[in-house]
Amino acid sequence: MPTASEQLEIDLKAKLFRGFGDPSRLCILDALRVTPLTVSQLVEATDLTQSNVSNHLGCLKDCGLVMSQQSGRYVTYRLSDDRVAELLELSESFLADIARGIYECTRYDMQDDESETTLKD
Amino acid sequence: MPTASEQLEIDLKAKLFRGFGDPSRLCILDALRVTPLTVSQLVEATDLTQSNVSNHLGCLKDCGLVMSQQSGRYVTYRLSDDRVAELLELSESFLADIARGIYECTRYDMQDDESETTLKD
DNA sequence: TCAGCATATCAGCATATGATGATATGATAT
DNA sequence: ATATCATATCATCATATGCTGATATGCTGA
Numbered sequence: 001m002p003t004a005s006e007q008l009e010i011d012l013k014a015k016l017f018r019g020f021g022d023p024s025r026l027c028i029l030d031a032l033r034v035t036p037l038t039v040s041q042l043v044e045a046t047d048l049t050q051s052n053v054s055n056h057l058g059c060l061k062d063c064g065l066v067m068s069q070q071s072g073r074y075v076t077y078r079l080s081d082d083r084v085a086e087l088l089e090l091s092e093s094f095l096a097d098i099a100r101g102i103y104e105c106t107r108y109d110m111q112d113d114e115s116e117t118t119l120k121d
Numbered sequence: 122m123p124t125a126s127e128q129l130e131i132d133l134k135a136k137l138f139r140g141f142g143d144p145s146r147l148c149i150l151d152a153l154r155v156t157p158l159t160v161s162q163l164v165e166a167t168d169l170t171q172s173n174v175s176n177h178l179g180c181l182k183d184c185g186l187v188m189s190q191q192s193g194r195y196v197t198y199r200l201s202d203d204r205v206a207e208l209l210e211l212s213e214s215f216l217a218d219i220a221r222g223i224y225e226c227t228r229y230d231m232q233d234d235e236s237e238t239t240l241k242d
Numbered sequence: 243t244c245a246g247c248a249t250a251t252c253a254g255c256a257t258a259t260g261a262t263g264a265t266a267t268g269a270t271a272t
Numbered sequence: 273a274t275a276t277c278a279t280a281t282c283a284t285c286a287t288a289t290g291c292t293g294a295t296a297t298g299c300t301g302a
Contacts, residue, residue, distance in 0.1 A: 002148060009216070010144050012216055013216060014142050014146075017138050018138075018142035020135070020142070026135050080219060081215060083219075086211060090204055092134065
C-alpha cells in the first residue's frame with residue numbers, strides 16, 4: 001500500500017517504461033541510437049506510416065525519451081539523455097542472458113513454461 | 122525496416138519493458154526489491170486483489186523479471202536477476218533528473234506541453 | 243480422508259492502446 | 273500568393289490490457 005506520492009512516482013515510472021514497451025517505438029529508438037533523424041527519415045528507417053511514426057514520437061516525447069528540434073519544415077528527433085540508451089543496453093544484456101529461455105520455449109509452444117523460471121525445491 | 126530476427130529481438134524487448142510498464146507490477150517489483158515474498162504477503166504489501174497479484178506475477182514471470190519457488194502451499198517470488206533492480210534504479214535516476222518537468226507540467230494541465238522537451242533553435 | 247488455506251485460472255467487462263486513412267498545420271520556394 | 277513538402281492531429285476501428293468475482297487446483301494437517 002504505497003503512499004499517494006509514492007503512487008505518483010510509480011505511475012510516472014510505469015509511463016516511462018511503457019514508452020519502451022512497444023515494438024514500433026523500440027524500432028524508432030533503435031534508429032535514434034545511431035544518430036538524430038527527422039520524421040521522414042524515421043519513416044524510411046522503420047517502414048511505419050508517417051502518421052504512426054508521428055504518433056509514437058509524440059508518445060516518446062511525453063515519456064521524456066526523446067526531444068525534438070525544428071529547423072524549417074523538418075523536425076529532428078534525438079534521444080533525450082544517455083540513460084535512454086543505457087536502459088536499452090541494460091535490457092539487451094539482460095535478455096541475452098536470462099530470457100534466452102523465452103526464445104527457445106516459444107518454439108515448443110510453451111508446453112512446460114514453468115521449467116525455466118521456476119526454482120525446484 | 123528491421124530484419125526478421127531483429128524484429129524478434131525487438132518484440133522480446135518490448136515484452137520485457139511492458140512487464141515494467143504497469144503501476145501494479147511496479148508496486149509488486151518494488152516490494153520484491155526489499156526481500157522475496159509469498160503471494161499473500163504481496164497481496165498485503167500492495168493492497169491488490171489476490172487474483173490480480175497472481176495475474177501480474179504470471180506476467181512478470183513470463184517476462185523473466187521474477188522467479189518463483191514453491192514450498193508447501195506457499196509460493197515465494199523474487200527478482201530473477203540483479204539487472205531487474207538495476208533497470209528500476211536507472212529509470213528512477215532518469216526520472217529524478219529529466220522528467221521532473223513532467224511532474225510539474227501536469228499541474229498546469231499541459232497547456233504548453235512543448236516547452237520542456239523541445240529545443241528552441 | 244477431508245477441511246481449509248494458498249495460489250492459480252477463468253469469464254466477463256471496461257478501458258487503453260496502436261494502426262490507418264483523411265485532414266489540418268505550418269514552413270518553403272517559386 | 274500559392275503550390276508543395278514535412279509534420280501533426282483527428283476519427284475510427286480492432287485488439288490488448290487490467291480488474292473483478294467466481295471457481296479450480298493443490299498442498300497440508302487434523
